Amino acid sequence: MQTYRVGGAVRDALLGLPVHDNDWVVVGATPEEMILGGYLPVGKDFPVFLHPRTREEYALARTERKTARGYHGFAFHTDPGVTLEEDLARRDLTINAMAQAEDGTLVDPFNGQGDLRAKMLRHVTEAFREDPVRILRVARFAARFPGFSVAPETQALMRAMVADGEVDALVPERVWQELARGLGEQRPSRMFEVLRGCGALAVLLPEVERLWGVPQRADYHPEVDTGVHLMMVLDMAARLQAPLPARFACLTHDLGKGTTPADILPRHLGHEARSVDLLLVLCERLRVPNECRELAEVVAREHGNIHRSEAFDATAVVRLLERCDAFRKPDRFVQVLLACECDARGRLGLEERPYPQRDRLLAALGAARAVSTAAIAEEGQARGLAGQAIGQRIHQARIAAVAAALAH
Template sequence: MRSFRVGGAVRDALLGLPVNDTDWVVVGATPEEMIAAGYLPVGKDFPVFLHPRTREEHALARTERKTGRGYRGFAFHASPDVTLEQDLARRDLTINAIAQAPDGTLIDPFGGQRDLKARVLRHVTTAFREDPVRILRVARFAARFHDFTLAPETMRLMREMVAEGEADHLVPERVWQELARGLMEDHPSRMFDVLRGCGALERVLPEVDRLWGVPQRADYHPEVDTGVHNMMVLDMAARLRAPLPVRFACLTHDLGKGTTPPEVLPRHIGHEQRSADLLKTVCNRLRVPNECRELADVVAREHGNIHRSGEYGAAAVVRLLERCDAFRKPQRFEQVLQACECDARGRLGMQEQPYPQRDRLLAALQAARAVDTAAIAARAREQGLGGERIGEQIQQARAQTVAAALQTSSASAA
């Protein structure tokens, strides 16, 4: 029984990057021998074990055979006679198919070190075509290793897979998993460049794919193309180190522009509500977590109003805060504003522009939250007023406080 370090840990070490997780492949062992040695079995689809001390994953060397469509259409074979090279042959990219023995010796039967030096993403064998998730993984690695090129033969193979319908059988949970990881890379737009290039984006996220080629008003969007703008917004979110919910909101904030009637282009009146409606479809299909779903909904509906909020008086600002549920969820509102800042700065020539709406609205929220709503409600009830009238009095009190705060803020700025 021999264990070899494999995959990302070897790749990242060779690139001089931090190694966070280490995976191992075990050759020449049976599940019974692993358990007898103290390993804890955790794999559902194939034999994977946790080391009794380090808790790192150790998988038995295995081969796989295609039995049906999609991610789950495989039969796995793990036995002591499966070699290390056979196991490496089933991996996605050559840079992920390098193993390292305990003595440091590298086992690299498919040229992974060569491709690391050449900065190339290349599939290992034609077995790549049997798993459509690999299309998403390659796109995600392109976002992580943004200075790597994608081998032409790998792009060609991915296009063939899409044409054969493999991308239509992707499991929603895996699509979201890979999408979320790709969104958190330093250059997330590259993931979508690759997915568009092979045709997979049209299959997994048609609502995003249709944004390219849609014109916008050049006075607001010098980059003109909606898809280009969308990617600039996403990369701005990465530049600002935004969390996943903000990045997802950036990706989906303008979906409605893809359904603007051609006769009214380049204007996109009402695209905010159309974006929110399309967002629901995307979130239901991909089973997007509520935290991402809810933030993206607010951004889709209100980003235009937030951009224009510098022109709003106190009462309009309070109504905007209420629609954004900012009083109950102030931390989420800060993320909404971050997404809107990414939208404003994700435009050609505007990347370094300030976004004063953020500070203005946060100051307004801080002032409005200081209003003692419980005291106002108690006084109103003493006067015999009911729910709607109480709400009106609270809104008026907040507007008065916000007006004073905004006046102070304007005076300070002057």
């Protein structure tokens, strides 16, 4: 029985990056021997165990065989005769197919260390084509390591997989999982660059794919192309360390521009409402979590008004805050404003431009939330008012508070 540290922990250690989680492979053992050693079995599809003390995952060395299309179409085989090299051969990229023995010896049968030095994302074997999730993983690693390139032969293999229909078999939950992780990486635009390059983006996110080549007014968008703008917005979200819901809102805020009638281009009248419609379809298809969907819907619908809000008087500001549900969900509104700032600064040559709309609207929200709605309701009830009449008094009090705040 031999134990090896494998995968990302080995890769990141060689890159000098922090290692947060260790994964281990055990060669020459049976499930019964692992259990006798105190390991807790947790694997559903194949034998994975938790270490009795560290709780890190230990998997028995295994091979796999393709049995059907998609992510779940595999049969796994484990027994004490499966070698470490056979286990590493089933992994996605050479930089993830290295192992380290307990004495520190590096096991690198597929030259992952060389590809780390060359900054190359390269598939290990032709078995790569059997799992379409690996296309998403390559794209995600491109976003995590933006200085790395995808090997030409790996690009060709991914294009062939898309042409063969493998991507169509991906389950929504796994697509969302990888998309969410990619959005959280150092340069999210690289994920979409790789997915576009192999044709997978058109299959998985056609609403996003169609944005490239769509022109915008150059006086507002010096980069002109909507797809280029979208990638700049995503990278700005990474730069500003936006949380996932805000990053997803950045991805989907302009979907409607892909359906703007040709006769009104490069203007995009009404694109906000079209963006919301497309967003809801996308979220249903990928089963996007409600937190992300709801915030993205607000941003898609209101980002234009938020950009123009510097010219709004107190009445218009309060109405905007109400539409954004900012009084009930102020923390979400902070993320809405962050996504809008990313949109405003995700433009060629305007990356360092300040975004005063954020501070103005946050000051207005603070003033409006300081209004004692309970006191107004109590006074209104004493005068025989109810329901809508009390709501109108609260609305007017908030307008007065915002007017005073904006005056200063």
